[in-house]
Amino acid sequence: MPASAYDSLISRAREISLVENSVTLLQWDQETFLPSRGHDFRGQQLACLTGLTHRLFTAYEVSEWLKKAADEIAATDDFEKKANLAHWQRRYERATRVPVAFIEEMELEKSRGHVAWTEARQKNDFALFQPSLSRLLAQSRELADFWGYTDTRYDALLETYEPGITTREITALFQQLRPSLITLLAERRRQGRPVQRLLGHFPSAGQMALNRDIAEALGYDFQAGRIDTSAHPFCNTSGPFDVRITTRYDESDFLSSLTGVLHETGHALYELGLPSEKFGLPSGTAVSNGIHESQSRLWENHIGRSRTFWERWGDDAQKIFPQLASYSVEEMTAAVQVVQASHIRTEADELTYDLHIMLRFEIEIALLEGQLEVAGVPTAWNELFQKSLGLRVPDAARGCLQDIHWSSGSFGYFPTYTLGNLNASQLMATVRKKFPQIDDELTLGNYEPLLLWLRKNVHAHGQTFTPQQLMIQATGEPTNPAHHLAYLRKKYLES
């Protein structure tokens, strides 16, 4: 028998995490190896297990434990216990406001949404996804109403991905960021740099070998992870020592799978850097998407899309792909630093990426607020895209259908990508201040000082601080776009 109510909560949290991490394994399998006719049953499984975790957490005894545990730890100054309890209380409150039947129905709708979106994207026909999207939007609104909010429904959804930040704050950050990005982009265009490509045929097997070597060098432990193939790269945690990533292969462009792997390795390093003995507890769980994405973007962009990276890996790449022999380190670097507006967010360069996000944010708000009908999404998307990125959208697959998020009802997720970019630059600025010689280490392929700093200052804390508290602790201030803008200027205009 657990000795205290707090211990009972710990043990329930661990039990829930066993089920939740079975769900993530089922999801990983869904995207990698599941036979095509297995999807329907898989959707039912996910709905059932998600419902079970919900029931386990909203059981009557949990409310009793929460009350008693609050008394138990009131007198102590154990910061971690207090943080864990606060998280459980918040989660309990949010969870008990939503009926189990609603959760299960929404899970089923997500599975159906995924199937509909996949088909719609494949056939390039938004109408195939529209009914599903309408239902998921309606459910998301309902969910926001269950959870409650003071200002806007969007706040309630955002809270899922980035606790403690408001729609108003995001809007303010974006208003600060957008004009500067547009200025940077215009300046870069005026420089008229050529578009560097690395041409050749790059067999998948070679890409896999190179990606694996690099991921391992960054610190990804293949005894606690693996790289598989999926339509969309992702990182998935199924246990404290089981964090898997995926990528996809384009044999005419090895950088596509590589940047996918760098990105997902960043996520994996965060997950594997969380204190494993606290797995399943708030203090052993990643704090937010905006912090998670800071880790993936840091490794993908600050490390991968840099000259130091190609100084270290250029030879290795040339050994695996002799067709690269004619390219210099400068050309390889230029190839990962191409700036060119494009239709697909995940392929966007660092100067245009956040414009994709702001567009998505604008449309989500309009949908949630009822200012835009689901049927009007493609037109709205295409108009805003033309205005913001100066490109005509040729079809829905390269337009509003490109991303998976809405198909799983994840409204409020997109802005955290931009938070991730801002946080990554801010963290790297701090690292550079603390280790002025860091580039020498990176050139040698010594990623350990960087990883250790991130583990200590970001990973180790789990959810014991809010994302913004964590940024203040690690960097001295909350998320501030100035660092990202300075980084972009230096990298894309002054070098």
Add this chain to the structure above:
Amino acid sequence: MPASAYDSLISRAREISLVENSVTLLQWDQETFLPSRGHDFRGQQLACLTGLTHRLFTAYEVSEWLKKAADEIAATDDFEKKANLAHWQRRYERATRVPVAFIEEMELEKSRGHVAWTEARQKNDFALFQPSLSRLLAQSRELADFWGYTDTRYDALLETYEPGITTREITALFQQLRPSLITLLAERRRQGRPVQRLLGHFPSAGQMALNRDIAEALGYDFQAGRIDTSAHPFCNTSGPFDVRITTRYDESDFLSSLTGVLHETGHALYELGLPSEKFGLPSGTAVSNGIHESQSRLWENHIGRSRTFWERWGDDAQKIFPQLASYSVEEMTAAVQVVQASHIRTEADELTYDLHIMLRFEIEIALLEGQLEVAGVPTAWNELFQKSLGLRVPDAARGCLQDIHWSSGSFGYFPTYTLGNLNASQLMATVRKKFPQIDDELTLGNYEPLLLWLRKNVHAHGQTFTPQQLMIQATGEPTNPAHHLAYLRKKYLES
């Protein structure tokens, strides 16, 4: 709301099946793709989910539904409903006799046992597995005591795998079988046939392609299945349209992976032949191991190890492996019909296979009855093996450590392999009577008439009959070793 208590049971059974089939997916992953450091947490997950299914089935309301449903259907003559209810009653009784804590502890022990067995086998050191085996044996006895039995503990365990049969009946069948097998074996030895081998290097990729073509031709639907690689071939159901198999590759012997695939395809065809709309209900579940194994052995031995098979597939194999060009159909047939006592059960020929099983049966009984200590297993094994198969056992890895079953506490499982052999021969004898021209069809690679007959007479019934009732329905009599002995004589002595 379900309209009746019976419908409530249906809906609970379906819910449990969603969780159970998540367990099987986690197990499949454990054997195929799980990173090495992930095993410990996976063990906890399996224990937790298994505990959950146990709780879902033993909840108070289930006992109420069982009572009410019995009244509801007493007046009807719906045979299927009655069979389902009888199964649930039996399952409920068995389940409620075992405490949840015990189930979870045993699940954990199985996970640890698996790790210990793997290491012991690798290092060829029984002592590394011995403590685990002792605990699993003790737990299996305790389990038998919880479940109850009239004659011997072994009956209670056997019931898990082969409902309705007793240890006494198995013993009687084996006593009938053994002397005839030994006679057949001696006669065959006197014939002094040469040992035919198919020599060459057979790259795994070619084996995979051939295996896949063959499995598909037999009727295995790759939209509802897949073939992966694992240390030990197995078949695993994770949903009505998600039945996966595995095999292992030896590049000096393509027959090893192929016979593995034929065997597991047999299991998969049974699982995929069950009525999918009844998935999760007794009437949509395989009836027993002895029937399941009849399906795998039928496709592996009666189909695969036959001359007709090589008449159909010899050319295909030679196309993929040109090094086979020098072998005739007769030689290929002889290569899959080699009779030669060997140490490993899964590689045993049809004349010696059941001697391995009888040995295992004898040792299990002795362990369960306390006539043999766990520490004495290797010696007992080696002595019995020498006596029964005339071979000295060189080490534990090729002796008592070769099989996985005990590491997951599966005592009482082995005899069902021999039941499978007997049932397979008996079913095939019936098929030959009904379709005298069946060999012409098989030579052409037309497996459909056979598969359709099996679907109709075996697969379609799920658990609505007991295994022996099913045999009587399909073949006119209960399991009778005479058919198997006749088949072996004809195949191994008279052709």
